[in-house]
Amino acid sequence: MPEISGRSFSYLDDPAVPTFDDSRALFVFDAICVLCSGRASWIMRYDRKALVNFTPAQEKLGRALYAHYGIEMGESYLLIADGCAYTASRGYIELCRALGGWWNIFRIAAIIPERLRDWVYRLIARNRYRWFGKTDYCRLLTPEQRRRLL
Numbered sequence: 001m002p003e004i005s006g007r008s009f010s011y012l013d014d015p016a017v018p019t020f021d022d023s024r025a026l027f028v029f030d031a032i033c034v035l036c037s038g039r040a041s042w043i044m045r046y047d048r049k050a051l052v053n054f055t056p057a058q059e060k061l062g063r064a065l066y067a068h069y070g071i072e073m074g075e076s077y078l079l080i081a082d083g084c085a086y087t088a089s090r091g092y093i094e095l096c097r098a099l100g101g102w103w104n105i106f107r108i109a110a111i112i113p114e115r116l117r118d119w120v121y122r123l124i125a126r127n128r129y130r131w132f133g134k135t136d137y138c139r140l141l142t143p144e145q146r147r148r149l150l
Contacts (some may be wrong), residue, residue, distance in 0.1 A: 008083035025098040031056035089117030
């Protein structure tokens with residue numbers, strides 16, 4: 001499940017995908033998952049230059065991108081960076097690249113075989129509600145963080 005886009009910027013040709021600012025990476029996350037919302041909140045807190053945009057998977061843009069790439073919401077988050085779509089462990093490595101600076105340290109994870117990284121990712125994704133729970137829609141985001149949502 002690493003890079004899932006057949007070609008860069010393919011969403012531009014899909015009339016079902018609303019227009020969005022793709023000059024920055026876009027992180028699409030499950031807004032009712034405690035782990036996912038917490039992860040988005042954490043990234044926002046440390047992305048002081050606002051290099052990444054965010055949208056909940058439950059919103060129109062998120063739903064359209066999931067449909068465009070043929071991903072089930074329960075399967076993974078989605079990262080759109082430089083017109084390409086990523087999920088699972090590769091998405092996090094690409095997210096670190098997009099954020100730059102000290103985030104690049106985490107790209108060392110790429111030395112771990114992708115099959116192993118994605119196996120761990122899928123294990124957590126499958127059990128995330130059971131292990132971490134659900135929350136009200138975007139409840140874990142501060143008002144300032146909510147303003148960053150597309």
